Amino acid sequence: MTQELTRRQLLERAAMGGAAITFPGILAACGSSGSKASEGTTSVEQKLAKTLNFSNWTLYMDVNKKTKAFPSLDAFQKKTGVHVNYTEDINDNASFFGKIQGPLSRGQSIHRDIVVLTDNDRYLGLMLRKGWAEKLDKSAIPNMKNLVEVQKHPNFDPDREYTLPWQSGMSGIAYNDTLTDPVLSVDDLLENPKLKGKITVLNSMGDAMTIVMLANGDDPTNVTDKAWNAAFKRIQKAVDNKQIRQFTGNDYAPILARGDLMAAMSWSGDIAQLGNKHIHWNVPEGGGALWTDNMLIPKGGNVYTASVYMNYVYDPKVQGLMEAGDPKRNITGIYYIPPVKGAGAFAKKYDPSVANNPLIFPNAKTLSKVKIFDSKALNNQKYLEQWQNLISG
Amino acid sequence: MNLFHRHRGLTPYLLLAPGVLFLALFFVVPLGFLAYQSLQSGNFDFGYTFSWQWSNYWDALHNYEAQFIRSLEYAGIATLLALVISYPVAYWIAFRGGRWKNLLLLFIVAPFFVTYLIRTLAWETILSDNGFVVNTLQSLHVLGPSGRLLATSTAVVTGITYNFLPFMALPLYVSLEQIDARLIEAAEDLYASKWHAFWRVTFPLSLPGVVAGTLLTFIPAAGDFINAQLLGSPDNHMIGNVIQSKFLELTDYPAAAAMSFILMAGILLAVFLYARVVGTEQLTGTAG
Numbered sequence: 026m027t028q029e030l031t032r033r034q035l036l037e038r039a040a041m042g043g044a045a046i047t048f049p050g051i052l053a054a055c056g057s058s059g060s061k062a063s064e065g066t067t068s069v070e071q072k073l074a075k076t077l078n079f080s081n082w083t084l085y086m087d088v089n090k091k092t093k094a095f096p097s098l099d100a101f102q103k104k105t106g107v108h109v110n111y112t113e114d115i116n117d118n119a120s121f122f123g124k125i126q127g128p129l130s131r132g133q134s135i136h137r138d139i140v141v142l143t144d145n146d147r148y149l150g151l152m153l154r155k156g157w158a159e160k161l162d163k164s165a166i167p168n169m170k171n172l173v174e175v176q177k178h179p180n181f182d183p184d185r186e187y188t189l190p191w192q193s194g195m196s197g198i199a200y201n202d203t204l205t206d207p208v209l210s211v212d213d214l215l216e217n218p219k220l221k222g223k224i225t226v227l228n229s230m231g232d233a234m235t236i237v238m239l240a241n242g243d244d245p246t247n248v249t250d251k252a253w254n255a256a257f258k259r260i261q262k263a264v265d266n267k268q269i270r271q272f273t274g275n276d277y278a279p280i281l282a283r284g285d286l287m288a289a290m291s292w293s294g295d296i297a298q299l300g301n302k303h304i305h306w307n308v309p310e311g312g313g314a315l316w317t318d319n320m321l322i323p324k325g326g327n328v329y330t331a332s333v334y335m336n337y338v339y340d341p342k343v344q345g346l347m348e349a350g351d352p353k354r355n356i357t358g359i360y361y362i363p364p365v366k367g368a369g370a371f372a373k374k375y376d377p378s379v380a381n382n383p384l385i386f387p388n389a390k391t392l393s394k395v396k397i398f399d400s401k402a403l404n405n406q407k408y409l410e411q412w413q414n415l416i417s418g
Numbered sequence: 419m420n421l422f423h424r425h426r427g428l429t430p431y432l433l434l435a436p437g438v439l440f441l442a443l444f445f446v447v448p449l450g451f452l453a454y455q456s457l458q459s460g461n462f463d464f465g466y467t468f469s470w471q472w473s474n475y476w477d478a479l480h481n482y483e484a485q486f487i488r489s490l491e492y493a494g495i496a497t498l499l500a501l502v503i504s505y506p507v508a509y510w511i512a513f514r515g516g517r518w519k520n521l522l523l524l525f526i527v528a529p530f531f532v533t534y535l536i537r538t539l540a541w542e543t544i545l546s547d548n549g550f551v552v553n554t555l556q557s558l559h560v561l562g563p564s565g566r567l568l569a570t571s572t573a574v575v576t577g578i579t580y581n582f583l584p585f586m587a588l589p590l591y592v593s594l595e596q597i598d599a600r601l602i603e604a605a606e607d608l609y610a611s612k613w614h615a616f617w618r619v620t621f622p623l624s625l626p627g628v629v630a631g632t633l634l635t636f637i638p639a640a641g642d643f644i645n646a647q648l649l650g651s652p653d654n655h656m657i658g659n660v661i662q663s664k665f666l667e668l669t670d671y672p673a674a675a676a677m678s679f680i681l682m683a684g685i686l687l688a689v690f691l692y693a694r695v696v697g698t699e700q701l702t703g704t705a706g
Contacts, residue, residue: 119666126669154463222566264652270569271651285547285568406461409668414481417655417663 071165074330076108079139080121082318083113084298085192087347090355097347101337107330117274118146125323129157134325139334141191145231145316147403149188150181152321158187159322165332168339171366175392176317181400188319189335190364195387195395196232196314199296199306200288201281208288210310211240215263223287225280226260228272230412231398233260233290235314239396245314248402261415272416294361297384306384308394315395317364338365345371349379360385456675466672474676482660482677489656490684492571492646493639496578497586500635501628503579504587508627509620512594519595526587534581538648541577542568545649569651577645582638586631593627594620629696633689640685657681 086095098109115121121142125135142149152158163169169189182188200208204223208214214224215237227233234256235245241259243252263269270286271277277289282301296306322331337343344365349372350358358372358379363386373380380386387395402408456474458466479486511522529537545551545567555561567573597620605615643658657677665674 123666123669151463222564222569267651269652276648280542283543283546283548404463406668410670413663413667416652417659 071162071329073105073107073333074138074327075106076110077139077327077330077334078110078112078137079334080112080114080137081139081141081191082115085113085141085318085359085361086111087350087356087358090357096351096354096356097338097343100343101334104337105333107334109334115141118143118148122148122151129155129324132324135323136325137323138326138331139320140323141318141320143316143318144179144181144400145235145314145398145403146229147409149319149321150400150404152323153181153187157324159324159326159328159331160186161189161322161335162328162332165329166336166339168336168365171339171341173364173366176364179317179397179400182319188321189339191318191320191338192359192361193315193317193364194361195293195308195384195391196227196229196236196290196316197293197306197308198236198288199281199291199304201284201286201304203303204284205287207305207307209307211237214288214290214309215259215268220287221266221268222270223285224269225271225273225277225286225289226263226269227277227290227292228274228416230409231316231403232292232314233272234402234412235396235398236290236309236311239312240309242311245396245398248399248405248408253402253408257411257415264415293384297360297382308391313395315392315397317397341365341367342371344368345373346375348372348385349376351375362387452675452678455671456679458672460672462669462671471672474672475680478673478677478680482657485655485657485660486680486684488654489640489658489681490688492575492578492656493636493642494688496575496582496639497632497636499575499579500583500586501590501632504583504590504631505628508587508590508594512591512597513599523588523591526584530584535644537581538577538644541573541580541649545573545576568649569654571650571654573649574646574654574656577649578639578642581642581645582635585634585638589630589634590624590627593624593630597623625696629692632692636688637685640688641681 087097088095095109095111098111102108121140125137125140128135142152144150163186166189169185172185172189176190176193177185179185179188198208198211198214205220208217208220208224214220214226234248234253237256237259238245238248238252241252241255243249243255245252260269273280273289275292275295277286277291278295278299280286281289281291281304282299291306293306296304320331320335322328338347344363345368346356346358348358348360348363348368350356352375358376360379360382363369363372369380369386372386383391454468455466457468457471459469459471459474460466507526511519515522543549547566547568552561552565552567555567556563556565561567567576601619601623602615605619606612610618640656641658643656643662646654646656646659661674661677661681664670664677
């Protein structure tokens with residue numbers, strides 16, 4: 026999630042926004058969204074396909090900087106003979122969902138075997154509720170035992186029947202030490218007059234609300250109207266006071282790096298990738314948000330092949346390389362938070378600086394301070410509307 | 419007599435058919451879908467059903483009046499600015515460009531070789547809080563010491579003006595270039611001052627270009643949302659931003675469709691009023 030992603034994300038949105046008032050958008054939107062995709066297409070046959078179609082976010086795979094090849098995907102092909110058709114075409118949950126919901130609602134295949142969606146946005150849960158995901162073939166994923174404890178029973182998929190984490194990340198506050206004293210709390214960020222007009226807040230409801238609710242002493246994992254209203258009013262007030270300059274996706278990164286912002290509510294991975302020594306990222310005093318991008322098999326995808334691939338990435342040795350890369354071989358890693366037990370030990374072998382980076386392998390204390398936003402609240406239409414009205418004027 | 423002659427009455431229709439078919443397929447049909455969708459009710463989870471839900475329109479107007487007005491306002495100001503900026507440029511190229519005309523026109527179009535998005539992002543850097551423009555304006559006391567341009571309406575209007583400038587400049591150039599220079603000479607021979615000759619001869623003859631340019635600029639500008647998104651704060655968001663968020667983030671397709679229709683109606687109304695003021699013959703370019 027870096028600057029390039031932002032640009033592409035906006036482009037994507039531009040295209041999608043345009044589609045809102047043009048032909049393809051209408052056709053897509055005209056699908057009977059109420060009906061479920063055809064059931065019972067789950068393949069029980071355990072036979073590998075020739076190719077695996079994998080859609081993922083940009084800059085989310087280990088990559089050889091020189092050859093632009095993806096070493097872990099090449100190794101997978103060598104091992105299984107399956108060629109991975111890897112596409113970095115997910116730039117944000119909403120636009121990607123907008124793209125695939127048309128065919129899925131008509132019961133058509135989207136020609137993808139794995140897609141990756143985030144748990145603190147509403148679309149992952151929506152995919153499952155609509156029945157647009159295939160069940161994983163757990164018999165092909167013995168490595169699932171390596172899944173970290175905290176991820177085993179998420180409330181959108183309590184037994185991990187449909188989804189497996191790809192990577193996680195934390196949302197907190199970053200500040201530029203050449204422009205401001207450390208900004209470590211929501212109080213500072215939203216109410217310190219010295220920062221007026223020099224801060225941004227994430228446009229992702231789950232991230233922003235988790236952070237503000239924790240600062241208010243409320244529980245973001247089980248949202249009540251009272252807690253919601255308190256947090257909402259607090260952000261609304263900061264907008265009215267012109268404290269908040271903009272709501273952003275990861276487009277805050279270039280503005281922060283340029284010095285136009287003193288502080289920004291931001292994602293840990295962005296700041297880790299930015300690598301600017303004056304920009305510091307912290308979990309706010311009250312606590313931060315934890316989000317996880319999850320792999321799932323959309324209806325019509327090849328369940329067995331996808332499951333075999335998931336098993337492959339849940340091998341701690343493979344995950345260690347994917348995470349840390351290998352400087353000796355010019356391989357850059359993913360640098361987010363891996364969900365696989367034992368990956369850290371292997372990461373250390375490849376690149377100790379990654380293994381020791383608290384943004385990538387956070388310690389238990391940090392992890393105890395980050396919370397996952399209530400998935401019911403993510404789908405509360407009233408909340409969603411209030412939030413969108415706030416951030417889009 | 420061959421078949422073609424006997425059916426001569428049909429020929430124009432046959433020739434029109436591909437165009438009509440194209441318009442029907444890619445304009446009328448989607449528009450019909452959009453109208454149908456704008457009157458639906460329900461939600462994404464349980465499906466939308468058609469129910470003559472006129473309240474979608476009322477709600478959109480009622481709740482987002484500010485953004486509708488702002489869109490027309492920003493687009494109007496940007497169109498006016500684009501006209502004032504590009505008229506002298508187009509005039510100069512048309513009458514003084516000589517053999518450099520094509521090259522100069524290329525300069526106007528050149529930014530279009532770069533993606534819209536990148537051009538807009540460039541303005542983020544140009545108008546940056548610590549950038550040259552803001553520093554200069556601060557030292558001239560146009561902006562206060564803590565003043566800024568980014569995330570203000572000024573930045574949004576600037577971005578729109580810049581991005582749509584060629585749509586204004588090119589039609590202006592075409593209509594100015596077609597003016598017979600002898601007409602201006604004749605006016606001056608008849609003792610018109612340069613000023614008078616311009617306002618009595620040149621400008622009226624260039625009106626088709628002015629009208630075409632203003633429409634080509636105003637219409638897309640009113641629906642723009644990228645400039646507001648990147649260069650504005652939430653206070654500067656336009657109706658395009660709301661439609662985008664309704665469509666993608668809230669998957670509230672009926673509301674998004676209703677808003678698109680209202681925007682379309684608003685633009686049509688503005689164009690209609692404009693046509694009444696300048697005269698319809700200018701719209702079709704038959705004047706002069």
